[in-house]
Amino acid sequence: xxxxxxxxxxxxxxxxxxxxxxxxxxxxxxxxxxxxxxxxxxxxxxxxxxxxxxxxxxxxxxxxxxxxxxxxxxxxxxxxxxxxxxxxxxxxxxxxxxxxxxxxxxxxxxxxxxxxxxxxxxxxxxxxxxxxxxxxxxxxxxxxxxxxxxxxxxxxxxxxxxxxxxxxxxxxxxxxxxxxxxxxxxxxxxxxxxxxxxxxxxxxxxxxxxxxxxxxxxxxxxxxxxxxxxxxxxxxxxxxxxxxxxxxxxxxxxxxxxxxxxxxxxxxxxxxxxxxxxxxxxxxxxxxxxxxxxxxxxxxxxxxxxxxxxxxxxxxxxxxxxxxxxxxxxxxxxxxxxxxxxxxxxxxxxxxxxxxxxxxxxxxxxxxxxxxxxxxxxxxxxxxxxxxxxxxxxxxxxxxxxxxxxxxxxxxxxxxxxxxxxxxxxxxxxxxxx
Amino acid sequence: xxxxxxxxxxxxxxxxxxxxxxxxxxxxxxxxxxxxxxxxxxxxxxxxxxxxxxxxxxxxxxxxxxxxxxxxxxxxxxxxxxxxxxxxxxxxxxxxxxxxxxxxxxxxxxxxxxxxxxxxxxxxxxxxxxxxxxxxxxxxxxxxxxxxxxxxxxxxxxxxxxxxxxxxxxxxxxxxxxxxxxxxxxxxxxxxxxxxxxxxxxxxxxxxxxxxxxxxxxxxxxxxxxxxxxxxxxxxxxxxxxxxxxxxxxxxxxxxxxxxxxxxxxxxxxxxxxxxxxxxxxxxxxxxxxxxxxxxxxxxxxx
Numbered sequence: 216x217x218x219x220x221x222x223x224x225x226x227x228x229x230x231x232x233x234x235x236x237x238x239x240x241x242x243x244x245x246x247x248x249x250x251x252x253x254x255x256x257x258x259x260x261x262x263x264x265x266x267x268x269x270x271x272x273x274x275x276x277x278x279x280x281x282x283x284x285x286x287x288x289x290x291x292x293x294x295x296x297x298x299x300x301x302x303x304x305x306x307x308x309x310x311x312x313x314x315x316x317x318x319x320x321x322x323x324x325x326x327x328x329x330x331x332x333x334x335x336x337x338x339x340x341x342x343x344x345x346x347x348x349x350x351x352x353x354x355x356x357x358x359x360x361x362x363x364x365x366x367x368x369x370x371x372x373x374x375x376x377x378x379x380x381x382x383x384x385x386x387x388x389x390x391x392x393x394x395x396x397x398x399x400x401x402x403x404x405x406x407x408x409x410x411x412x413x414x415x416x417x418x419x420x421x422x423x424x425x426x427x428x429x430x431x432x433x434x435x436x437x438x439x440x441x442x443x444x445x446x447x448x449x450x451x452x453x454x455x456x457x458x459x460x461x462x463x464x465x466x467x468x469x470x471x472x473x474x475x476x477x478x479x480x481x482x483x484x485x486x487x488x489x490x491x492x493x494x495x496x497x498x499x500x501x502x503x504x505x506x507x508x509x510x511x512x513x514x515x516x517x518x519x520x521x522x523x524x525x526x527x528x529x530x531x532x533x534x535x536x537x538x539x540x541x542x543x544x545x546x547x548x549x550x551x552x553x554x555x556x557x558x559x560x561x562x563x564x565x566x567x568x569x570x571x572x573x574x575x576x577x578x579x580x581x582x583x584x585x586x587x588x589x590x591x592x593x594x595x596x597x598x599x600x601x602x603x604x605x606x607x608x609x610x611x612x613x614x615x616x617x618x619x620x621x622x623x624x625x626x627x628x629x630x631x632x633x634x635x636x637x638x639x640x641x642x643x644x645x646x647x648x649x
Numbered sequence: 650x651x652x653x654x655x656x657x658x659x660x661x662x663x664x665x666x667x668x669x670x671x672x673x674x675x676x677x678x679x680x681x682x683x684x685x686x687x688x689x690x691x692x693x694x695x696x697x698x699x700x701x702x703x704x705x706x707x708x709x710x711x712x713x714x715x716x717x718x719x720x721x722x723x724x725x726x727x728x729x730x731x732x733x734x735x736x737x738x739x740x741x742x743x744x745x746x747x748x749x750x751x752x753x754x755x756x757x758x759x760x761x762x763x764x765x766x767x768x769x770x771x772x773x774x775x776x777x778x779x780x781x782x783x784x785x786x787x788x789x790x791x792x793x794x795x796x797x798x799x800x801x802x803x804x805x806x807x808x809x810x811x812x813x814x815x816x817x818x819x820x821x822x823x824x825x826x827x828x829x830x831x832x833x834x835x836x837x838x839x840x841x842x843x844x845x846x847x848x849x850x851x852x853x854x855x856x857x858x859x860x861x862x863x864x865x866x867x868x869x870x871x872x873x874x875x876x877x878x879x880x881x882x883x884x885x886x887x888x889x890x891x892x893x894x895x896x897x898x899x900x901x902x903x904x905x906x907x908x909x910x911x912x913x914x915x916x917x918x919x920x921x922x923x924x925x926x927x928x929x930x931x932x933x934x935x936x937x938x939x940x941x942x943x944x945x946x947x948x949x950x951x952x
Contacts, residue, residue: 230779232857237784239765240828247825248791251802258801281734307694311686323939324694328701329946330935332886334903335928338920339704341913342720350719352703523700531943584795589889591910605889608797613893619801626797633793646790648782 252630259623273624283625286352286602289514293585293603297518297525298578302571304522305529309537310559312530322534326527331551333524340520342648344507344592354504370455371500373404376436376445387495394431394489400491403436403446404455413455417477419454428483431491433458433474454478458497462489504585508593510600517592517601521585529574536570537563580636583629604629704928708734708921713918714946738912744923746898747905751885751927753816754901758823758884763877765824766831767869771861773832774839775847785836791829799826800893807894814896822894823884833878834945838872839865875945878938882931 262269277283308325312318328336345351348358348513353629374388375381381388381402394400399422419434434454443449454477462470462482469489472480482489507516540563548558565569586605593601602610604625612622706720709730714722723729738744772778773785803822804813812818842865850860866873888903895904906923909916935942 228822233772233776233778233781236768236776236857236861240769240832242823243765243825244788244791244828246806247799247803247822248794251799252794254802254805257800260933308690311690314683314686315690321690321694324697327698327932327935330882330931331701331928332888332903332931334886334888334906335704335924338906338910338924339700340708341910342703343700343919349717350715350720352699352721354720446823523697528946531946535947559650581791584797590888591907594913595911605795605797609800609889609892612801613804623801626795626801629795630798633795636793637790640789640792641786644786 219355220497223440236357240573247283248538255623255626255630259620259627262616262620265619267491269620273620274628275620277624277628282599282602283604283607285599286604286607289602290604292514293518293582294579296515297521297582297585298575300518301522301525301529301578302533302575304526305531305533305574306567306571308526308530312534313537322527322530326531328524330353331524333585333587335593336520339525340516340588340592341508343520344516346504346506346508348504351504351507353507356502358502369499369501370404370407370458371498372406373498374406376403376405377605381493384492385495385585386498388493390491393490395488396427396429396485398429400431401446401448402431402433402460402491402493404433404446404493405435405437407435407437407455409435409437409439409453414457415476416453418450419448419452419478421448422479425481425483428481429462429485429489431460431480431482432478432479433460433493434478459494461492461494463492464489468492468647475576506595510597513593513597513601517588520588520592521582525578525581529578532574533570536567576636576639580633583632603621604632665737673856701928702923704925706730707917708925710734712915712918715921716914726917734918737918738859738922741919744902744905744919747902748926750816750895750899751901754819754823754891754895755790755881755884758820758827759877759881761820761824762827762831763873766828766835766876767866767873768861769828769832770835770839771857773836774842775860775865784892788829788832788836792833794826794829796822796826796890800835800889801803806894813894814899816895816899819891819894819899819901822890825882826881826890827883831880834876835869835872838869842868871941871944874938878934878942879945881934885927885931900937 248493258265259273260268261270261272281345300640308321314389316320343351343353346354348354374383379391381404382391383565390400390402422430422432424430432448432453432454434448436448436452436454437443443452454474456474456476456478458474458478458480460472460474460480460482462472462485464485470482470484472482474480482491508514544562544566545558548562553561557606566597584605585603586609589601589603589606590609598606608622608625608629610616611625612619616622694875703720706723707715709732710720710723710732711729711731714729773781773788799822807813807815807818812821846864846868847860850864886903887901888907891901891904891906895901902923906920906927909920909923913920
């Protein structure tokens with residue numbers, strides 16, 4: 216080479232030297248990234264063992280097999296839901312934290328999951344989603360909220376003795392005869408294990424007729440040791456507390472009452488004969504929480520754990536964008552009489568749009584490749600229902616499937632899905648260079 | 650890739666995790682809503698902590714205790730707390746071995762990416778050669794290539810050269826797929842170094858190699874720190890690549906824990922402390938280098 220010409224930028228034209236600096240990177244990128252793209256493309260046209268050319272056969276398999284179609288459906292749910300929710304949550308957090316003094320602490324906590332692995336997050340949420348409300352914190356919270364609102368005392372499996380006082384109606388029971396004011400109703404039930412009664416349960420006491428109202432009792436018509444007689448309130452038989460009793464005229468509820476600790480209740484405000492109903496709610500199974508890890512909810516449950524991990528990312532990027540918004544634009548809008556909501560909708564969000572797009576696109580690319588979370592959180596029996604493309608690609612080609620033709624086709628499919636993002640990157644980069 | 654120069658990024662990072670700034674949309678929530686906002690954010694913050702706290706506490710209880718009651722039982726029975734699960738974990742040679750494998754995979758991957766990317770970024774930012782811009786555009790294009798596309802071909806390649814199942818095999822794969830982002834990040838940072846500085850060094854008779862070592866690398870240290878932390882976390886936390894390329898003896902902690910999760914309920918006394926061990930290291934890195942980490946995130950979107 217002759218004397219090295221100096222370019223307009225003042226950089227030294229040094230091709231051989233540049234090559235030396237670039238060589239390690241180019242070798243690794245060429246051998247392990249660029250060449251595999253071509254190889255995978257070719258490999259996807261061959262059968263499982265790679266010996267026979269099958270054309271587009273693997274792609275046809277991919278779109279017709281139910282396993283990959285479930286994976287595609289789930290991926291679609293992921294791509295639509297996860298980036299939207301994460302971006303929205305991040306925007307809300309970023310805006311709200313502008314107002315508080317301990318914003319740094321809050322951001323730190325929410326951002327922290329970004330540092331840990333999907334595997335660890337998966338284990339964390341496997342524990343959170345444990346079905347048993349005594350062990351999984353999600354169901355523990357939900358059942359305690361539920362019990363705070365619903366009636367806690369329920370007697371699943373309770374039923375009348377076959378003595379014709381009560382008859383089944385749906386899952387509840389209705390008295391076979393009518394009662395008027397001044398009558399006494401003795402409604403005995405069996406089928407409740409005495410040890411499952413609440414600790415406050417008191418011995419049943421025969422009610423006395425009340426003037427103008429109807430008195431009654433709901434009790435456990437069973438004496439330990441079989442001493443008592445059916446249909447009679449014997450000593451040491453317990454009242455059933457918290458049972459809701461409805462007075463029916465025709466099929467209309469005209470009054471209702473709840474039994475006390477000794478099982479007694481009073482219905483007032485009735486003027487004619489009524490039938491008494493023990494509503495279904497007294498007999499339903501206790502609420503055992505939500506089956507997060509069942510086939511129906513598994514994908515939303517895993518997406519929720521993804522939101523836990525990535526919300527901090529969106530929040531931090533959007534907060535940085537918010538901080539960069541010129542104050543004058545906002546002040547100008549306010550001076551012009553815009554409300555705070557209008558300022559947010561018409562000024563802040565449009566100015567934030569580039570950041571929101573970057574966050575959203577980043578999340579879409581990331582979501583397309585989600586793998587570890589599904590593998591760890593979905594128990595083996597529901598993994599087919601929770602399947603996603605990246606997981607299916609691994610299962611087909613390495614995790615037992617051994618069909619690297621189909622695996623390659625799935626790899627190419629994933630690659631095609633991120634291709635728009637690649638073009639987006641290139642275009643944006645070229646614009647920045649100009 | 651939100652910003653090309655480094656200084657704005659650092660400012661952004663400071664603002665992103667720093668003290669709150671009044672104004673902008675803050676007044677949307679209204680003056681009356683201040684207290685409500687505090688309460689909402691407090692609840693959200695607690696909700697964000699509870700899942701991880703659950704794992705931490707579960708790892709400090711015996712398998713029997715975990716099977717019979719929720720981790721929150723320790724609030725009433727603090728005597729349940731014990732390190733017996735951790736002792737069991739440390740007595741398990743497979744788990745201990747896999748922990749060291751994680752270290753042996755992560756450190757070289759991080760170091761190699763930093764060195765190789767810094768060299769390439771220097772060429773892209775400070776040297777002139779034909780096709781430079783096109784080549785760099787190629788690197789930008791590779792930013793989003795999913796690792797899935799590399800798994801099958803590289804497995805074949807490794808089988809031929811005897812790297813399959815080995816730690817170096819896993820390392821090279823991580824380095825290759827980490828390079829596009831690494832080169833991109835460093836090149837953009839190096840491009841912000843004033844030209845005059847380089848020219849002055851060249852006038853003084855400095856070689857390109859010397860300028861790279863004595864001028865560009867020291868100035869690029871903040872970006873290199875971001876990159877190193879990012880790469881460290883990415884490799885440390887990886888499951889998929891190791892699942893494919895690491896044999897049993899080369900398997901890192903994530904793979905070892907994943908093997909245990911197949912009997913999740915019965916192995917909880919290994920899984921919980923193992924998962925906690927695997928997350929406490931990146932978390933410590935995050936604590937220590939928060940500023941650089943956030944910079945990396947700000948620079949690393951659209952990867």
